[in-house]
Amino acid sequence: MVDAAQKEQLIFVTQKSLRMNRKKHFSESRCLQLFAEILTVDSGLKPAFLFDYCLSNAEQIQEYVQELQQTGLLSENLHILSMQENVLIINLNRIIQHLERALQENGVQVIDVSVHRENPQLAETWVTKQVRAQVDIIWKHLKSQVIQTGESKPGLVTASEIFSSEWNLCTMFGFLLGFPASYWFDFNTSFENCLSMTPLRAFSVSAFCPRITKNLKHRMYSFSVPDILYLDLQSAIKTWQRELQSDFQTQTMFSHLCVSTESVCLSAVML
Structure with a gap:
């Protein structure tokens, strides 16, 4: 449990390092919510977190996480990965x-949702091979960072x-964020x-974070798969859920x- 002094320090570090805009600071609840996101990654329950809380750049976010490390609130060596304008x-x-x-x-489970499709379908072999090669490039890049980190001081x-x-x-992002399947579309034709x-079929994973507060229920994962493909992806989803439950047992x-699921039907889906 974060004591009062640590909580105050956490809020101070966040508000000092990050802003919603030039004038607006992070609220106390937003500071705690962001820390819960990072703690989920630090505890190994998800491989990565896409920072979308404000328009801070990679250097600012790196300095912020470094300050969190120095407070003793985190335990793992974390890495800031920039992909275009995303962190x-x-x-x-x-x-x-x-x-x-x-x-x-x-x-590598890929769902083709290109706009010209009448219905979503599992990606064709050439798409899956292409995505697999791209994931392999990122994996090798990150593996090289592990080697460099091993030569650096802890924290x-x-x-x-x-x-x-x-x-x-x-x-x-679907793969980096740990989803069991990832959407793909031919963006050379359209981003729709x-x-x-x-x-x-929408999935949501949440848990309480007593280290921050007894009442904070944090959503760790949120993703969906088309109902029409659920049976094809059921094995991958069950494996993902089993591994998540196993990881959950090893952390405190x-x-x-x-883990909850519901059926939804939306007029527009932003990816």
Whole structure:
């Protein structure tokens, strides 16, 4: 449990390092919510977190996470990965294992939702091979960062950048964030998708974070798969859930894991 002094320090560090805009500070609740996101990565329950709380750049986020490290509130060597204008906070050891397992076990599950499709479908072989090669590039890049981190002092927050204009970032983020399947669309044709009014099975994973407060229930994962493909992806989803439950048993930061699912149908789906 974060004591009163640590909580005050956490809020101070966040408000000093990050702002919603030039004038507006992070609220206390938002400071705690952001810390819970990072703690999920630090505890190994997810490989990465896509930082979308404000428009801070990679250097500012790196300095912020470094300050959190110095407070003793985090335990792992975290890494800041820039992909174009997007920033991810990564648990290097966890994400290497995650991507390595996906590549070795042929776990690259890709759903084609290109706008010209009448319905979503599992991606064709050439798409899956292309995505697999791209994931392999990122895996090798991050593995090289692990080697460099191993030569650095403990608690150092490292940073790197990688990007290719050939990558569909929606697809790459799906893998980096630890989803059991990832959406793909042909962005050379259109950035729209065919998920409008398509029945989806939406998954949500949450848990309490007593280290911050007894009443904070934090959502760790939120993703969906088309209902029409659920049976095809059921094995991958069950494996993902089993591994998540196993990881949950080895940590002490979160309690009362809850995995829920519901059917939704939306007029528009942003990816």
